[in-house]
Amino acid sequence: MRPIVTWGLRNRLGRIIQPDGHAVMLAVDHGYFMGPTRNLEDPRKTITPLLPYTDSLMITRGALRNCVDATATVPVVLRVSGGVSILSEDLSKEQVTTSVRDALRLNASAVAMSIFVGSPHEHQTLVGLGELVNECEEVGLPVLAVTAVGKELEKRDARYLGLATRLAAEMGAHIVKTYFCDNFRKVVDGCPVPLVIAGGPKLNTEQDVFQLTYDAIHDGAVGVDMGRNIWQNDHPVAMIQAVRAIVHDGASVREAADRFKHRKDGKRGKK
Numbered sequence: 001m002r003p004i005v006t007w008g009l010r011n012r013l014g015r016i017i018q019p020d021g022h023a024v025m026l027a028v029d030h031g032y033f034m035g036p037t038r039n040l041e042d043p044r045k046t047i048t049p050l051l052p053y054t055d056s057l058m059i060t061r062g063a064l065r066n067c068v069d070a071t072a073t074v075p076v077v078l079r080v081s082g083g084v085s086i087l088s089e090d091l092s093k094e095q096v097t098t099s100v101r102d103a104l105r106l107n108a109s110a111v112a113m114s115i116f117v118g119s120p121h122e123h124q125t126l127v128g129l130g131e132l133v134n135e136c137e138e139v140g141l142p143v144l145a146v147t148a149v150g151k152e153l154e155k156r157d158a159r160y161l162g163l164a165t166r167l168a169a170e171m172g173a174h175i176v177k178t179y180f181c182d183n184f185r186k187v188v189d190g191c192p193v194p195l196v197i198a199g200g201p202k203l204n205t206e207q208d209v210f211q212l213t214y215d216a217i218h219d220g221a222v223g224v225d226m227g228r229n230i231w232q233n234d235h236p237v238a239m240i241q242a243v244r245a246i247v248h249d250g251a252s253v254r255e256a257a258d259r260f261k262h263r264k265d266g267k268r269g270k271k
């Protein structure tokens with residue numbers, strides 16, 4: 001019997017979670033159900049300036065093939081689920097839409113799919129996750145599960161997220177993406193695989209984003225897989241640099257705010 005977690009799987013995971021144990025992932029996969037959402041109308045324009053500052057890019061195959069140069073060196077976490085749009089009342093009717101073969105052809109470092117625990121299509125998404133893990137482990141490809149809540153943002157508490165993240169890990173996900181919440185430590189403690197947090201809809205201030213990032217890292221998240229709070233900001237490059245400083249350099253909220261201001265005002269910082 002071959003070991004389940006092969007050298008290849010560990011090597012790919014290492015492209016996403018850096019040697020310091022942390023990860024800054026840039027999420028630009030929103031178009032798969034939101035269409036041309038604000039500031040992601042032209043993905044290439046949004047993504048290109050941010051590429052030097054992200055450890056990996058979470059993206060669909062269509063956006064990757066059309067909006068990122070094939071010579072790019074950024075590791076790709078390929079969103080492989082979909083099947084429903086923002087116009088639908090129930091966003092949970094997702095399933096795998098992109099094959100593992102295509103993920104490998106695109107040189108993905110991992111694949112990502114959503115699960116919708118407690119939603120009408122809970123069963124199909126959980127079984128889908130198990131099947132995706134079966135297939136991906138055959139070829140050494142890590143699977144990131146997203147504990148999606150659709151339009152029910154109020155679900156995001158420690159009890160629900162603790163359940164959903166644990167289910168994802170039990171089905172075999174190698175990384176889980178979830179939301180930050182009060183008592184997040186409890187979610188981390190109940191999940192035996194690394195957690196990254198989404199940013200969610202745009203927060204009111206940059207300070208709020210830095211605080212969210214800081215709290216998540218200090219409560220045990222390995223990093224962020226953040227989208228709108230970076231590229232819907234008027235200064236996305238400054239934003240990702242500041243978030244990166246918290247995740248990788250141990251910056252405080254205040255230091256991140258200083259870094260943001262510095263960069264926003266035109267003084268270039270290093271990566």
Ligand code: 5RP
Binds near residue numbers: 027028029199
């Ligand atoms: C949708 C996703 C998005 O990538 C995710 O929500 C992250 O982006 P944001 O920080 O904008 O919430 O996985 O299910």
